[in-house]
Amino acid sequence: AQSVAQPEDQVNVAEGNPLTVKCTYSVSGNPYLFWYVQYPNRGLQFLLKYITGDNLVKGSYGFEAEFNKSQTSFHLKKPSALVSDSALYFCAVRDRRGGFKTIFGAGTRLFVKA
Amino acid sequence: DTGVSQNPRHKITKRGQNVTFRCDPISEHNRLYWYRQTLGQGPEFLTYFQNEAQLEKSRLLSDRFSAERPKGSFSTLEIQRTEQGDSAMYLCASSLDASSPLHFGNGTRLTVT
Numbered sequence: 257a258q259s260v261a262q263p264e265d266q267v268n269v270a271e272g273n274p275l276t277v278k279c280t281y282s283v284s285g286n287p288y289l290f291w292y293v294q295y296p297n298r299g300l301q302f303l304l305k306y307i308t309g310d311n312l313v314k315g316s317y318g319f320e321a322e323f324n325k326s327q328t329s330f331h332l333k334k335p336s337a338l339v340s341d342s343a344l345y346f347c348a349v350r351d352r353r354g355g356f357k358t359i360f361g362a363g364t365r366l367f368v369k370a
Numbered sequence: 371d372t373g374v375s376q377n378p379r380h381k382i383t384k385r386g387q388n389v390t391f392r393c394d395p396i397s398e399h400n401r402l403y404w405y406r407q408t409l410g411q412g413p414e415f416l417t418y419f420q421n422e423a424q425l426e427k428s429r430l431l432s433d434r435f436s437a438e439r440p441k442g443s444f445s446t447l448e449i450q451r452t453e454q455g456d457s458a459m460y461l462c463a464s465s466l467d468a469s470s471p472l473h474f475g476n477g478t479r480l481t482v483t
Contacts, residue, residue: 300463356468363412
């Protein structure tokens, strides 16, 4: 069975500082991995994905994520946080063999203080 | 690309009534998904269509829930005999293929009184 864990309910960071939002996953095969962001009263927006290749994936709005197969992690990072990055972030996993059901984590609220 | 469209945006209904939601996916996407999201939680998978075929339905979904995707275009999600526990945001998403991300609509917020 697939599962995703986001161990932090909330992450607080000062504007200009680097940020990390953690994600670990469990899937029987090789995963597709995704990050989504949800702003208040808005739908989920795709940020970035890991399919294959380079373990460091770059996405929208200056975000990147590092895939670590041995630790089954896919942490979201940004070198310099903005107040406008404050939102709810979801990590998601899809088993390549199944190819359709995407399982989401519970979400991590990022709060960037000016 | 006009995005995924969901209607209505909000629905308030009394317990025991039936409700139906509609989703129009991105036109070239043959994969369509329904999710449910409650406050402070991640989206929970409900069901999946590839073209008109419903290929998986969550075991969490009771028999009161049914979804259709006639002709592989738009989809409807019906909830019969609604209960207060059905109150949630119902999200529709579509994707192009197995490795593509999901594109979400803005959701339908259901409130059962």
